Amino acid sequence: MTAAYQVHGDVAVITLNNPPVNGLGHATRLGITDGLNRANADPAVRAIVITGAGKAFSGGADIKEFGTPKALQEPNLLSVILAVENSAKPVIAAVHSVAMGGGLELALGCHYRIAAPGCNVALPEVKIGLIPGAGGTQRLPRVLGVETALNMIVSGEAVKSELLASLPGQKLFDKMAASVESLPAEALALAKAMADKHQDGSALPLVRNLPCKHPLGDAYFQFARNMVKGMAKNFPAPPKCVDAVEAATKKKFDEGMLYERELFINLMMTPECRALRHIFTAERAASKIPDVPEGTPQRPIQSVAVIGAGTMGGGIAMNFLNAGIPVKMLEMKQEALDRGLATIRKNYESQVKRGKLKADKYEQRMGLLSTTLDYSDLKDADLVIEAVFEEMGVKEAVFKKLDEVMKPGAILASNTSTLDVNQIAAFTKRPQDVIGTHFFSPANVMKLLEVVRGEKTAKDVLATVMAVGKKIRKTAVVSGVCDGFIGNRMIEQYSRQAGFLLDEGCTPAQVDKAVEKFGFAMGPFRMGDLAGNDIGWAIRKRRAQERPNMLYSRTADKLCELGRFGQKTGAGWYDYQAGKRDAIPSALVVGMIEKHRAELGIQPRKISDDEIVKRLVYALVNEAAHILEEGIASRASDIDMVYLTGYGFPVHRGGPMLYADQVGLFNVVQSMQQFAKNPHDDATFWQPAPLLARLAAEGKTFN
Numbered sequence: 001m002t003a004a005y006q007v008h009g010d011v012a013v014i015t016l017n018n019p020p021v022n023g024l025g026h027a028t029r030l031g032i033t034d035g036l037n038r039a040n041a042d043p044a045v046r047a048i049v050i051t052g053a054g055k056a057f058s059g060g061a062d063i064k065e066f067g068t069p070k071a072l073q074e075p076n077l078l079s080v081i082l083a084v085e086n087s088a089k090p091v092i093a094a095v096h097s098v099a100m101g102g103g104l105e106l107a108l109g110c111h112y113r114i115a116a117p118g119c120n121v122a123l124p125e126v127k128i129g130l131i132p133g134a135g136g137t138q139r140l141p142r143v144l145g146v147e148t149a150l151n152m153i154v155s156g157e158a159v160k161s162e163l164l165a166s167l168p169g170q171k172l173f174d175k176m177a178a179s180v181e182s183l184p185a186e187a188l189a190l191a192k193a194m195a196d197k198h199q200d201g202s203a204l205p206l207v208r209n210l211p212c213k214h215p216l217g218d219a220y221f222q223f224a225r226n227m228v229k230g231m232a233k234n235f236p237a238p239p240k241c242v243d244a245v246e247a248a249t250k251k252k253f254d255e256g257m258l259y260e261r262e263l264f265i266n267l268m269m270t271p272e273c274r275a276l277r278h279i280f281t282a283e284r285a286a287s288k289i290p291d292v293p294e295g296t297p298q299r300p301i302q303s304v305a306v307i308g309a310g311t312m313g314g315g316i317a318m319n320f321l322n323a324g325i326p327v328k329m330l331e332m333k334q335e336a337l338d339r340g341l342a343t344i345r346k347n348y349e350s351q352v353k354r355g356k357l358k359a360d361k362y363e364q365r366m367g368l369l370s371t372t373l374d375y376s377d378l379k380d381a382d383l384v385i386e387a388v389f390e391e392m393g394v395k396e397a398v399f400k401k402l403d404e405v406m407k408p409g410a411i412l413a414s415n416t417s418t419l420d421v422n423q424i425a426a427f428t429k430r431p432q433d434v435i436g437t438h439f440f441s442p443a444n445v446m447k448l449l450e451v452v453r454g455e456k457t458a459k460d461v462l463a464t465v466m467a468v469g470k471k472i473r474k475t476a477v478v479s480g481v482c483d484g485f486i487g488n489r490m491i492e493q494y495s496r497q498a499g500f501l502l503d504e505g506c507t508p509a510q511v512d513k514a515v516e517k518f519g520f521a522m523g524p525f526r527m528g529d530l531a532g533n534d535i536g537w538a539i540r541k542r543r544a545q546e547r548p549n550m551l552y553s554r555t556a557d558k559l560c561e562l563g564r565f566g567q568k569t570g571a572g573w574y575d576y577q578a579g580k581r582d583a584i585p586s587a588l589v590v591g592m593i594e595k596h597r598a599e600l601g602i603q604p605r606k607i608s609d610d611e612i613v614k615r616l617v618y619a620l621v622n623e624a625a626h627i628l629e630e631g632i633a634s635r636a637s638d639i640d641m642v643y644l645t646g647y648g649f650p651v652h653r654g655g656p657m658l659y660a661d662q663v664g665l666f667n668v669v670q671s672m673q674q675f676a677k678n679p680h681d682d683a684t685f686w687q688p689a690p691l692l693a694r695l696a697a698e699g700k701t702f703n
């Protein structure tokens with residue numbers, strides 16, 4: 001049963017019970033209408049309370065039903081709310097903890113509402129590319145006023161029940177309960193009182209009958225539209241929220257409902273909505289590992305050690321300090337420790353200056369940080385993360401030392417971005433305790449954490465590190481061991497294509513612009529200048545030995561030979577003015593590219609933005625298909641999460657894999673075959689990965 005029915009004296013109580021958040025799936029909806037029918041048929045019952053068991057009143061639609069016919073199966077949510085409104089006996093919503101989306105819409109259909117303090121109230125549909133679809137846009141403005149309601153609907157953000165209850169003139173809550181604990185008894189009392197009140201047969205109040213107007217009328221909606229347009233950028237839903245709320249002020253209630261429905265259904269079909277719903281489920285899926293069951297025991301992580309206080313070590317340490325976990329940092333020299341500590345301080349101080357961090361919190365966090373030059377000081381840490389130079393010899397020395405000193409059961413993690421985690425594990429006598437934690441720079445800001453599972457990594461170690469990722473508010477995605485793991489292995493192919501595009505006729509600015517217009521936060525060349533072109537150069541040199549047959553454009557090497565490493569040297573693919581970050585196209589670089597092109601004997605051709613984007617994105621997709629097939633990633637949506645949270649892939653496109661699915665894999669392969677005919681590209685580059693070829697031929701998708 002996902003909704004329980006009980007009678008307390010002369011009040012029937014329908015308790016939603018569909019953990020974790022009492023999602024309004026089909027069985028729950030049926031439970032509500034059944035309860036209403038029973039209560040209305042029972043002469044001993046005079047009023048009805050609807051409430052939620054456990055941690056929520058209701059979080060809204062059941063995500064398992066998203067986009068499936070079940071979501072619409074009768075009684076759908078609209079019919080349930082209508083049944084509530086039509087109940088002859090007063091229906092009281094008793095809300096606590098969470099009243100969101102369809103849950104709030106259900107409460108708005110009730111005749112009376114009582115709330116516990118601390119309840120998160122929201123219509124978050126906009127976050128998945130929709131507007132509320134069960135009357136939220138028509139009823140919320142009637143109880144909270146147009147402006148407050150529109151702000152909530154456009155932002156999707158939760159507001160606490162006590163705050164809403166304090167708004168002058170609000171009609172959302174008829175009563176506030178003293179606490180969550182007293183809510184059931186207070187709801188019963190309110191139900192009895194309302195049964196008495198309407199004993200004379202007086203009409204039950206309905207939100208739909210309340211007036212809805214904004215004093216400024218059109219002028220207000222014009223203003224709201226302008227505000228929303230700036231925020232919404234690539235997403236169609238926010239402006240539709242304004243349209244729907246405006247309709248509440250202009251149309252009759254039932255017409256407004258139809259209009260809301262029409263907008264809702266149209267939005268449901270958009271690729272942006274599909275992308276956001278995909279991300280919503282992908283995020284949850286990423287934390288599940290096929291062969292590591294949910295209840296796998298975890299090792300307690302109460303203290304952390306970080307080896308190396310450089311760029312990454314400092315950022316990594318901050319993540320744990322922010323989560324209230326003490327960190328000890330180790331370096332070889334005091335100067336390096338001092339430098340690392342100063343950087344962390346500077347970082348926090350700038351947050352304090354910008355009002356993002358309270359001064360006492362800053363002191364609290366710094367109080368959790370200590371430093372040492374002596375490995376034996378680390379021995380009791382539950383987790384140690386190594387972030388020293390990217391050289392196998394250095395990693396070997398560090399892990400041998402860690403193996404010597406760390407207590408049994410401590411987790412030994414490496415932040416390596418390219419080295420073999422299995423080899424690193426083999427430096428210890430406890431490879432089962434070794435794992436990769438690949439943070440992205442700046443490590444205290446970037447959401448992505450690739451958790452690299454070695455051949456011998458124990459399941460409880462993996463489960464623990466995934467949970468730690470969540471604790472420090474990262475999107476943790478599991479990757480198997482391979483050169484570059486998921487993200488950087490794919491970016492290598494993207495960078496190679498970007499290089500070929502220069503050889504064939506593009507300028508860096510043209511490539512960047514095309515990719516940024518597609519929605520990437522930054523094109524490949526601006527990105528290179530930001531990260532430092534020397535990093536890729538070093539990796540290419542190493543790979544040239546490991547994979548001598550892999551073809552690269554030589555332009556990036558030539559750039560580095562000129563010392564143009566990017567922003568840090570004041571020049572890279574672009575020129576930079578001192579102290580500024582604006583990328584200014586460089587005549588020198590364009591000249592260098594043209595000269596190189598002439599040396600190769602290539603006649604430059606005009607390349608369209610469409611071709612640029614396809615070649616770069618399909619380069620990612622094809623490598624991703626290999627990664628998926630090899631089991632490096634467990635699911636396509638994990639790869640999407642990596643690209644969305646670590647590489648600035650446009651959110652409204654849902655990640656490279658969903659994008660390819662939406663284009664159609666058949667079309668992707670067709671384009672690749674076209675590119676393969678290009679004489680200046682690497683001919684083997686566009687060989688479709690077997691998985692991609694198979695899915696395309698069968699008319700299937702990655703996701």
Ligand code: NAI
Nearest residue numbers: 308309310311312313331332336387388389390416417441
């Ligand atoms: P970094 O050069 O800024 O910092 C490395 C630090 O390690 C230096 O402070 C150095 O003094 C210290 N160190 C070197 N050998 C040591 C030893 N034996 N014992 C103790 N400390 C030692 O380097 P960065 O950029 O922080 O990189 C560290 C690791 O993180 C590398 O494995 C790198 O591949 C990886 N990484 C770097 C990213 C980046 O964007 N910089 C991104 C993701 C991973």
